Amino acid sequence: MSKLFNIKEDRSLFPEKNEHGKIDIDLSSHKYLKMWHGPQHPGITGNMSLEITLLGDEVMDCETHVGYLHRGFEKLMERRKYIQCFPIVCRVSVPEPDFNEYCFAAAMEELAGIEIPETAKWLRTLVLEMARLASYLMWIGGQAGAFGQGIIGQWTNYLRDSMLDRFEELTGGRVYHMYIIPGGVRGLLPAGFKQRMEENLKFIEQMMQDVDKVMFNNAVFKKRSVDMGIIEKDWIYKFGITGPNARAAGIPLDVRKDNPYLAYPELDFETITASHSDIYNRADLRRKDLLLSIDLIRQIMAKMPDGGEIRAETPNVLHWKVPKGETYSKAECTRGEYGYYMVADGTEYPRRINVRGPSYTHAVSLLEKMIINCNLADIAGLMVSLHTYPPEIER
Amino acid sequence: MKEIINKIEKLYPISDFKQQNDKTALLTVEQDKAVDLLIYMQKFEGFKHLAILTAVDWIENNQFQLSYIINNPELKMDLILRVFIDREKAEMTSIHNLWEQAATYQRELKEMFGINFPNSPRVDKPFILEGWDGLPPYRRDFDTKKYSEDTYFPREGRTKNNPVEYMKQKLYPDE
Numbered sequence: 001m002s003k004l005f006n007i008k009e010d011r012s013l014f015p016e017k018n019e020h021g022k023i024d025i026d027l028s029s030h031k032y033l034k035m036w037h038g039p040q041h042p043g044i045t046g047n048m049s050l051e052i053t054l055l056g057d058e059v060m061d062c063e064t065h066v067g068y069l070h071r072g073f074e075k076l077m078e079r080r081k082y083i084q085c086f087p088i089v090c091r092v093s094v095p096e097p098d099f100n101e102y103c104f105a106a107a108m109e110e111l112a113g114i115e116i117p118e119t120a121k122w123l124r125t126l127v128l129e130m131a132r133l134a135s136y137l138m139w140i141g142g143q144a145g146a147f148g149q150g151i152i153g154q155w156t157n158y159l160r161d162s163m164l165d166r167f168e169e170l171t172g173g174r175v176y177h178m179y180i181i182p183g184g185v186r187g188l189l190p191a192g193f194k195q196r197m198e199e200n201l202k203f204i205e206q207m208m209q210d211v212d213k214v215m216f217n218n219a220v221f222k223k224r225s226v227d228m229g230i231i232e233k234d235w236i237y238k239f240g241i242t243g244p245n246a247r248a249a250g251i252p253l254d255v256r257k258d259n260p261y262l263a264y265p266e267l268d269f270e271t272i273t274a275s276h277s278d279i280y281n282r283a284d285l286r287r288k289d290l291l292l293s294i295d296l297i298r299q300i301m302a303k304m305p306d307g308g309e310i311r312a313e314t315p316n317v318l319h320w321k322v323p324k325g326e327t328y329s330k331a332e333c334t335r336g337e338y339g340y341y342m343v344a345d346g347t348e349y350p351r352r353i354n355v356r357g358p359s360y361t362h363a364v365s366l367l368e369k370m371i372i373n374c375n376l377a378d379i380a381g382l383m384v385s386l387h388t389y390p391p392e393i394e395r
Numbered sequence: 396m397k398e399i400i401n402k403i404e405k406l407y408p409i410s411d412f413k414q415q416n417d418k419t420a421l422l423t424v425e426q427d428k429a430v431d432l433l434i435y436m437q438k439f440e441g442f443k444h445l446a447i448l449t450a451v452d453w454i455e456n457n458q459f460q461l462s463y464i465i466n467n468p469e470l471k472m473d474l475i476l477r478v479f480i481d482r483e484k485a486e487m488t489s490i491h492n493l494w495e496q497a498a499t500y501q502r503e504l505k506e507m508f509g510i511n512f513p514n515s516p517r518v519d520k521p522f523i524l525e526g527w528d529g530l531p532p533y534r535r536d537f538d539t540k541k542y543s544e545d546t547y548f549p550r551e552g553r554t555k556n557n558p559v560e561y562m563k564q565k566l567y568p569d570e
Contacts, residue, residue, distance in 0.1 A: 067523040075533055110416065237443040237468075240496040251468075258471045259418050327415050328447070328464050328473055341464060341475075343451050354449040354462075361496040369495075394523045 023060050025053055032060060037379055039068045046094075046390035048363065050371070050379070057376045064364045070394040077353045082108055082182070083317040085350065089340075090176045092355055093389045095138050098131040099333040100355070101180040103340035106261070106329040108182045111322050111344050114312050120184035122304035125263040127170070127179055128331065129296045134163040135334045136290040137204070139387055143283050144215050146380040147224050152215050159204050166197055182320075184311035194301050201294050208291065216284060225279035229370055229382040232277075239369075240361035243336025245386060248277035248285045255332035267299050279385040286334075286387075321348050335359065335387045357392020364393065396420050396472055399440055407432045411477070419473045429478040430488045433463060437493055441467045442474060448490075448500035450508045454535040457482045459510060463490075480510070489515035507533035 018024055025032055038049030047068035053061040073092055077085045089104045090097030102124060109116060116124075137160040141153030164174040169190055171177040179186050215221055236246045236253070246253045254271040256264045272288045274281045314320065324346040330339035336358030345351040367386060374382055400412055400422070409432070411423040424432050436442040444466040451460040456479075463476040480487055489512040491498040501512040502522045509531035512518050521527065530537045563570070 067521075067525060070523045072532065072539075075537075075539060078535075079539065238495055240445055240494060242444075253468065258468065259473075325415075326421065326462075326475065328419055328475060330446075330473075337446065339446055339464075341447050341449060341462065352449075352451040354447060356447045356464075360499065364499045365496045 025061055027053075031055060038065075041380065048388075048390040048393070050367075052371070052376075052379075054376060059371050059374045059376065059379070062368050062371045064368055066364075066390055066394045069391045073395040074353055074355065077350055079349065081318065081348050082320055082322060082350060085353070086178055086181065087176075089355075090178060091391070092395055093333070093338075093357060093392055094175065095389065096131045096135040096333055097176050098127050098180060099331050099338045100340075101178065102128060102262075103329045103331055103338060104342075104353075105180050105182045106331075107327050107340045107342040108322060109312075110327050110329060111325045111342065112182075112314075112320075113323075114183055114314060116184050116312050117309035119188070119305050119308040120310045120312075121262045122300060123185045123189070123310065124180055125267075126297065126300045126304065127177070127185070128262070129293050129300065130163060130166060132334050133204070133290060133293040133297065134160050134167070136286055136293065137163065139286065139334065139384070140211065140215070140283075140290070142384045143279075143381070144211075144221070146384045147221055149215060149218070149221065152211055155207060155211060159207055162200050162203065166193070166200060169193060169196070181311075182317070183314040184309075186310075188307060188310060197297065197301065201297060205291070205294060208287070212287070216287065222280060224378065224381065225283065225385075227278050228378060229279045229374070229385055230277060231366075231370070235366070235369075239366045241336070241366060242358050242361075243332070243334070243387075244282055244285050244289060245277065245336065245362060245366075247272060248274045248282045250275050250277075253336070255330055255337055259330065261331060263300065263304075266303065267296055269296060269299075279381060282385050289334075319348065321346060322350070330356070333358065335362070335389075355392065355395045357389065357395070359386075359388035359390065359392040362386045363388035363390065396470070396474075403432065403435070403440075406435070415475075418471065419475065421475045421477065423477045423479070426478050426480050426487070429461075429463075429476070430490060433465070433476070433490060433493060436465060436474070436476075441469050444468060445490075445494040445497060446473070448497055448504070450504055450510055450533075452482075452508065452533070452535045453479075454482070459485055459508065461487060461504075461510070485510040487512055489513065489518075491515050507531055509534065 027034065033054045035052055035054060036049055037052055039047035049065045051063045051065060052059050073088050076088055089100040092100050137156045141156040144152030167177055168174050171179040231245055231249050233249045235241060236249055236251045242253050250273055252271040252273050257271050269292060272285055272292060274285050322344040324344055326343040328339055328341045330337055339356035341354040342350060343352040371382060403409060407428050408425040409422055413421040415421055442465040446466055447464040449462050453460060458479045459482050461478045461480060464473060466473050487510060489501055498516045501515040502518050504510045505512060505518050506522050506524060
């Protein structure tokens with residue numbers, strides 16, 4: 001397929017580079033145009049802007065600008081008790097807040113030496129997979145929309161909304177759930193939840209067949225995405241690339257497999273990889289990952305205990321002094337490795353919390369490299385294919 | 396992990412080794428040998444992935460702690476490498492040649508903690524804050540409350556209540 005659509009010449013040879021491997025840009029020559037792409041634009045969930053230099057409609061140079069969403073989360077958390085950090089952590093990444101909640105709670109439990117009950121483990125895994133599914137559904141709409149297929153966005157956002165109904169049923173919240181708390185989770189599954197979830201999953205599977213026909217088999221989408229925005233295999237560790245962006249290049253990086261947490265060791269799944277990380281393959285890999293999530297939710301609901309303890313005994317959360325120490329807890333979110341580095345100094349307040357969002361590496365150093373020689377009209381598609389959320393960059 | 400530690404403790408001045416859990420270990424290394432150790436770990440021990448580079452402000456000891464979290468994808472191990480640097484002369488060797496994304500982390504650390512990384516690309520350019528010339532805001536001695544009181548002003552028509560007094564008045568007005 002790549003041969004069929006490979007009609008582009010090697011643009012990376014134009015224009016010529018100097019001995020430092022850079023292009024000499026002389027703005028006074030009137031050959032180049034400097035423009036801002038963003039902060040509000042179709043390529044990303046949130047606000048982030050690119051300062052791009054164009055030659056015709058081709059990008060010659062780019063610099064990422066962030067800071068439009070900076071609320072100083074990490075500093076705020078240093079001034080709050082551990083439990084008061086929970087309304088903050090979920091806002092670090094809006095479409096999938098549960099990974100933040102899990103990583104924060106897991107780091108706290110590890111430092112405090114708390115083991116969570118078996119049922120809570122399964123419920124946490126369920127919520128994380130539901131968040132993954134909802135986030136992927138939102139992403140597919142974005143990727144299709146960036147290449148002019150607005151209808152896919154309407155379909156998949158409808159599907160995401162149906163997942164948010166399940167979240168509302170389970171947690172009481174649609175976007176921010178605050179369901180995972182230190183020591184366990186907040187509640188058991190409501191009556192009839194499994195059946196409604198199964199109906200929901202069937203509906204998503206059915207609609208995904210339509211998405212497959214209209215988006216992934218669409219000639220326009222293929223022409224614009226095949227061989228576009230390639231991530232080389234040897235960039236993976238050099239740029240700190242994780243998640244589907246790395247897996248599409250053939251490196252099976254998946255925290256669920258590499259560093260199994262919660263109930264993942266008991267689930268039967270294989271890490272999905274591809275051999276050529278261009279926009280099309282990354283999109284296809286995410287579609288497969290979405291279907292894997294559906295399978296995992298089914299496995300979780302079949303294997304999980306029906307009742308039992310959901311919360312371990314913890315000290316009074318308002319006076320909880322977490323013992324001195326430091327740790328790094330991580331989970332696999334839709335975009336890659338999500339991590340919380342927590343330093344406790346033995347008081348009621350965290351000493352330092354640092355959030356590792358995958359967008360931090362993908363949207364700055366990697367994007368600035370990949371965007372060179374990209375057509376102005378393809379920038380949005382390229383940015384969506386990296387799947388970035390700017391609040392993670394400027395926590 | 397223990398084998399690697401046995402090997403590197405003969406080569407580098409390391410201390411405070413701690414196995415945090417079966418997948419994570421902690422280690423402290425002297426400042427002048429830290430980058431050497433990172434190069435060794437990356438090239439020879441397979442710690443190819445840099446997950447985090449961040450700082451902790453230990454103002455009471457007049458020190459910054461730089462934490463490099465590196466990962467070995469084969470062994471599936473994380474190593475938190477701690478380096479303590481002087482808070483008054485906050486400067487560290489850049490590692491942007493080892494990992495490209497380190498330049499972004501270092502740029503952020505320069506802005507938020509005032510830790511300098513000479514020769515790191517664009518390290519002096521503002522990253523998140525624009526036109527900031529005060530104390531780097533993530534330092535412990537930066538007072539967020541004072542900053543907001545100095546920078547912003549209270550909106551008209553807003554009153555402040557002591558919650559204890561206010562609720563007492565509201566619930567038991569006769570007492």
